[in-house]
Amino acid sequence: MNYPVWDVPTIGSGWVIGLIAIFHVMISHFAIGGGLYLPFAEARAIKKGRKDWLEFLPKHAKFFLILTAVYGAVSGVGIWFAIGLAAPEATSTLIHNFVFGWAIEWVFFLIELTTAAVYYYTWNRIPQRLHLKVGWLYAGTSFLTLFIINGILSFMLTPGAAWLAVAGSGEESSRFFQAFFNPTFWPSLFLRTLVCLSLAGVWALVTASRIDGYEKPALKSEVIRFSALWLLPAFFLMPLCFVWYLMMVPESQRVLLQLGISTIGAGTFTQVTRAVLVTVMSSATIVGVVYFIAYRSPRDFRFGYACAILVLALMATASTEQAREMLRKPYVVGEHMYSNAVRKTPVRVGDESIPEVERFDRDGYLTHSIWATDREKQAWAAWDAQRARAAILQAAGDAPVLHPPVTPEILRRGELMFRGQCLACHTTDGYRPMRRYLHGRDRDSIGNLLAMLRASAPDSPYRAYMPPLVGTDREVESLAIWLDALVNGPSETATPQVAAVAAE
């Protein structure tokens, strides 16, 4: 717990990343797909001697440049800024492992931005063949940025056995290429490339809708139909790539989706299944709507229709991104780091190398926290001693047992536990709200739930998507006291049942 915690009320820090990422994906994938669309369309227009196309394409290039180079670039930085705040431990792992990858990406990114500007500003100012070369250079470098970032993103789901073997040893970067070309690298790259092509078509429909279909019926019809066809590769290949992708995902993750599908009739399907369903439905709708509205009657295709398709594309993107994130549960880096930033793999500290779960359970989660004062830590120790005495008396059957009062320091300890281990995914009252989830439970019931999360038994229903709760008995009890105060209002004493559990 060395990093500050980013507390975003109501929506939670995860959704800050999500909201930026959803729009960023829409734009950044367009930056790659559109980068292929423009030189391809330009080459086609030159070959066919179509002046009207060559008059339209600079307008699309201008829209493309403004959208991708301004919003796309800014939101991309925004994502990394946000993940650095929301999941600093995971971000640190990525940086330590992939700093070389990022450096390469920034080189490609710089060329990409430069060529995008040159491509637009040199329309009709340099020879056509040279202009086309700039366009293809842009297309190549923008695809390479995808190639790089895809390695890092897919690593977070499936780091691969080779990297996991050295994770926590300090030698992780020695397995850079194994981590980069991880099990889901290629299916993910193909999936994203198909999305890029689709979004190139969808965004091109936006600018094409602005062509006056009554003044230039031939141009509008051709551009609309040409753009609509860019959705076809995804329509045919996406299901195959998706199956390929799922086959490369670890069984423990895939079971979340399978469980959801098998229980769909009873309506108890998992969140990841719901998100995948939305993706499938939205994607199918996009294809149908593009066919009916754009391809069938291109001359009447208006800006409003293009916006409707964009909204559908946004839905498909949002649900796909959510499904991808949910599929990674309970990890933030697959099989290595849980979403509460606790490492599953052994970490070397001094001469000892044990998983963090065991270390925190033994030594305490907050013992070395820099966010608690010494006075607070002393108060916790004194309270723990009183609780231990009460527990012994409880176990011996001596009654009445005087439980130590709940002090502000104990509530503070519970709050720090919550902030450290729950806040990454939960809020108190907004997204995944604790107050609502725990409604109707008293402190014993909350304590039982926490005990179940802490044990993280193989048959636990929470194990598939919740990380294990870590910390000493007293720390977990403090969390129960704080959650009880959150849900039911403050109470003055610890509960006998928790004391009894602790005594065992």
Next chain:
Amino acid sequence: MQKSSSPVFENRALAAVWDFADERLGLSDMIAFAKKKQVPQHEHSFWYYWGGISLFFFLVQCFTGVLLLVYYRPGVEAYESVRQITYDIEFGWLVRSAHSWSANLMVVAIFVHMFSVFFMKAYRRPREFGWWSGLGLLGLAMVFGFSGYLLPMDELAYFATKVGLEIPMSIPVVGPFLGDLIRGGPDVGENTVQRFFALHVVILPALFVPLLMFHLWLVQRHGNAVPPGEEIKPAERRRSIPFFPNFLAKDLAMWLIALNVLAVLASLYPWELGPQADPLAPAPLGIHPEWYFMSQFQVLKVFGAWFPGIVGEALGILLFTAGGIVWALIPLYDPDSRNGQRARIATWLGFAALVGLIILTAWGYLAL
């Protein structure tokens, strides 16, 4: 061999089927008619789709309603049968969610359709009956919603119906009688469910379907109205597309989007079933009628607070009854296609009604 007249199929077998049907049903004539029929194209054309979207949700209602009818049992077993539909029967949750969500979306679509018709002045001569039949359909759709809401007989439905019944019961003189008639007794109970069920699946469809047919026939007869801004353009600058296949293809695409929205809502936010209604239990906090009755409910609450007793309720009823009458009679007040003073007042009235509805509904929810 005689050449096929099929405009759709080139395949010989399919063309033969087409010829068989065409000779007996006159399909070619219908398609020729649909191709001849033109739909205006202008910057407000988007609003033409909302009538079709309302129709689509009504069709979903019919389809899912029939499926629910197979398992639903009114009377004492009402709650248990809905519990079985929701939790025991495969995909029952989906059918029920789709039914509930499409009911709400249908009312939304009809409201949007009504206001777009109003602001495009599509109620003017000769489309008055289209306006009145549309208002009738909206009224029936709201009663559909109200009667369907009680059928699960869970806690929320029970108390919300009790609250909702305060609106007709506050009508002076006949209100209490109406209340008894609707409830089938002094309080909401099994008899009420039985009555609401009969209303929901027999009486209302028997009224709704013929009125809908009449409405669609009027649309077909008079065609789509163009807004005043488009009317003043010279004929050569006005644009239109054939109904078949151009407009129909777009209409189908809109239906597809509507289906997508419905599917997303039904699968991501399944309609919940609360605990069984207990008439002896105190009403939970924040009980309120469905959102489309919230504005009337709030008017009654406000007037009840300002003028305690029957006066307040009577004034509230009087206010929205008078408002409804003015709204319904707008074609008589603003009948001209010219953009005169009356047309401007009518437009402002429309804005006032829209803003008033939104504010009262929001106020109602905030005041819970």
